[in-house]
Amino acid sequence: MFELVLRAPETLVEPVSEALMEELEALSVSVEDADVNTEAEQALFGEPGMPAPKSGWQRSTLKALFAQEAQATEAATLLLAQEWASELQVQSLQEVADQDWVRLTQSQFAPVEITPAFWIVPSWHETPQQAQQVIRLDPGLAFGTGTHPTTRMCLRWIARQDAERRARWQRVLDYGCGSGILAIGAALHGAREIDAVDIDPAAVQSTLDNAQANGVTLRAGLPELAQEQYPLVLANILATPLKLLAPLLAGHVAPGGDLVLAGILERQADELKAAYAPWCELQVSDAEDGWVLMTARLADQG
Structure with missing residues (x-):
C-alpha cells in the first residue's frame, strides 16, 4: 500500500479528490486541516447526517492510498500537469504498512450506554454484564448508530417512560428512520405495529436488516407508508425539515x-416551539453537547 500526500488550497480539495477517486484509481482519499495543532487550526463540521459546510480548509492535506507505487506516482504526475492544479503541491509518497483495516475500524466503535440497563452493542463486542436490553447494531450507510447525542437522547426518553405510557404504544411511527435504531428501541420497550419510514431506500433496507438482526417485527418503507395516527411519533432529523413537516408530524399523533x-x-428550540404551536406545546426534555430533545403530549380529546 502506498500513500500520496498532497497540499491543496480549499478551492482544489473537491476537484482533486474527485480526480483521485474517479480517474486515478485511489483506494481512498482523506482530507485534513494542514494547520492542525497550530493557532491557524479551524473547526469544520456539519449537522448529523449532513455534509460539512465546506469541502476542505484554507490549507488542506489530502492523503490518497494506492495499491501500487506506480499508480501513486502516475497520479501525482498527471495532477501536477494540469493547469487548474497549479497550486497543488506533493508533500510525500511513501509505502505504508499493511494493517487489519477491519479490526482497526471495529476498534473505533465500542458499546454505547443509553441507560445502565440499555445498551447499543456492535456485533463484534461482548454484551456488557449489566445490560438487560441490547440493540445489536453495526455502523453502516444509514444514519443512527447511537454515538450521536440526538440518537442517545431519543433512546433514553423511550427507556425512561413508565409501563403505563408504554402500554399506549399500540402503533408507533419512526419518521426518518435511518438505521431503524429508534424503531427497534421502541419495540424492545413494548411498542407494537411499528412503521419506520425514510426518503432513502438504502435506509429502508438498513432498517429491515437491523430489525431482523434484533428479532424485531416492523414495517419499513417510504414516507407514504405512514397512515392515520399513532400514540407515539419519533422523528430524529434536523430542525429545518422538522419545521416544514410540523403539520404532517403533528397530524400523525x-x-x-x-x-x-x-x-x-439548543439555539433552534424556540423556532421549533413556534412551528408546532398550532398543534401542541413542545418542551425541551433533554440536552446534551449543544443538542436538545423536544417532546409534547397532544391533548386527549376523550
Missing part, C-alpha cells in the same frame, strides 16, 4: 399521544 423530536440545536 393520536389524541393523548407523544411527539418526540430530535436533531435540534
